[in-house]
Amino acid sequence: MNFKGKDIISIKDFSKPEINYILDYSKKMVDFAKGEKYIDILKGKVMSSLFFEPSTRTMLSFGCAMNRLGGRVIGFSDPGKTSQKKGESLADTIRMADSYSDLIVIRHPQEGAARLATEFAEVPVINAGDGAGQHPTQCLLDLFTILTEKKKIEGNKVILLGDLKYGRTVHSLAYALSLYGAELTFVSPKSLEMPREVVDECKDLGVKPVSTSNLEKSIRDTDVLYVTRIQKERFPDAEEYNKVVGTYTIDNKLLQNAKKDLIIMHPLPRLAEINPEVDTTPHALYFKEAFNGVPLRMALLSLTIGGEL
Amino acid sequence: MKELKIQPIENGTVIDHITACNAIKVLRILGIPEGHSSTISVAINVKSHLGKKDIVKIENRELDPKEVNKIALISPKATINIIRDFEVAEKFKVKLPKEIVGIVCCSNPTCVSNSNEPVKSRFKVISQDPAKIKCYYCEREPDDIAERII
Structure with a gap:
């Protein structure tokens, strides 16, 4: 099953066999997620972490997952300190993150924001929650x-x-x-x-x-x-x-x-x-x-931007 | 003999069986009369054997089926008659396309398509009759499609 380059926006985008595959693959990540084993299959890769809404677990576990896989994280958790404050559109913000990274993780208060992001990004987009929409x-x-x-x-x-x-x-x-x-x-x-x-x-x-x-x-x-x-x-x-x-x-x-x-x-x-x-x-x-968010997100990062186990 | 309230047309398009009181919205969806100089006749609440209906007659313009299909959003039972030399040359029922772009705005005020982003509203058609659509962005299904026409 090939997930490389795939956006993850809504659970409805996945078939049951695809979900089963992700869950099985996540099991393999548990020891690495706990730090009991070491892995660097995403060395050299960069993840944009764009959090337009508050988050503790989702943001930290995505960051943890990327670090546990040997990758690096850029981004923000306070959009008030970005050009959004000056009125920049989400579309333009996505264009920037697209050019700076290999994958975008986005949380946004408006429903459909992550789906919109896929229209302006070449790299895969993962929805980390869009308002009252999907997670x-x-x-x-x-x-x-x-x-x-x-x-x-x-x-x-x-x-x-x-x-x-x-x-x-x-x-x-x-x-x-x-x-x-x-x-x-x-x-x-x-x-x-x-x-x-x-x-x-x-x-x-x-x-x-x-x-x-x-x-x-x-x-x-x-x-x-x-x-x-x-x-x-x-x-x-x-x-x-x-x-x-x-x-x-x-x-x-x-x-x-x-x-x-x-x-x-x-x-x-x-x-x-x-x-x-x-x-x-x-x-x-x-x-x-909440811990399970780490192996699961490690699995998704690994599957979407390469470096499978 | 019963006199027709709207006269037959020589050439053009007749949209029949429009849901009563929706003719104006149909014209708005089709972007008519913008750029159209010939006569357009609109009949509202016309009595028929199925109850009341609206009729629109557009002279000297044959509407493209793809263009007209959009009106199935508010009139799923409408029929399109292409008239040539006073005769019905073609007749078909409207059928919604798979996707509706830039015609209906999302009923969800916090949908990203209602913000200032450079995108048009976009809906997937999930049922023909009654017309049911789902927002591509927020996955919400508006109940009041007729009220949401841009």
Whole structure:
């Protein structure tokens, strides 16, 4: 399978065999990601890291992945210190990064920004999150986490919880999990339900997702609980946000009713939706999930700009 | 004998079975009358056996099917009649192209295609009738296509 030069914009651009290939390849990267083995297959390569929106895990893990492969990173995490502040278009910024590097990683507040970037770049573009749109590498690392913990993706009962309306990770993940035939339950406040087109896509793939606002009842026979933050920055007004924030909290009392091998995932950052007391339980997978971003992104960098293992 | 409200044309194009009250939007999609000097007749809310419809008659211009297909966005049942010497020389139903570029603006205010970037709006057609389109950039499907015509 050849990924060289391929843009990574949306999980929907990938077939199931392609996703399987990436996940298998990511497994080979784990020891290198931990620093237990050394590799420099991207020596001499440069990655542009263009973060127009705040990020901790995605930006650091992309940077870590490139460094672990022997490559170098240029870029910014504060667009206020770039020519965007002077009114430069995204298209022109992309043209510059294209001429300075072998690959562009972009996070941007506007949906479709990464897709637009592909029109102005010769080098591959990886979408690191475009507004409330797509976040394919998060989706892939989530699949990688489920696969490594549960040994398979298909057949798992998965709850997607929280902000299903604005949350980009849950949109991509609902689609990807449907590709694998996972059983999906969407739990959210009424005003933050999964958008119709996402539900329709799941149905088109043969999955019949259940939508509910009752978490306690749904959690009992669940294998994977995927929690998301209610994202204040995506709400059009503060009043709507205040109505729903704090609707769900995962704590040890709630987990008394859960299966012993339930895993809890979260794209992070978390606020009050997971009580810190859960962190020390065997259910808490979110920090390992965040680490998994490194081998997964190492795999993608290696596959797209060459230097395969 | 019932008198026709719009007279037959000798040469040109008749767009029939336009969804009622959409004739003006059809003309806007086609960029007519810009650069057109012959007569254009528009009939709105015409009674027919299928209910009400609109009709547009454009004299002395044969519209290219590729150009006219775009109107399927708002009138998927429209038919195009090419008239020569008062006779229907060709007749076909409109069919949406695979992609719609620069005609509809995205309903998502934070879509990058609604910013000042040097790109045109671009949609993939995912259903012919009813017309359903998906933004190439943000993957959103506008519900109100007729209201989004640029």
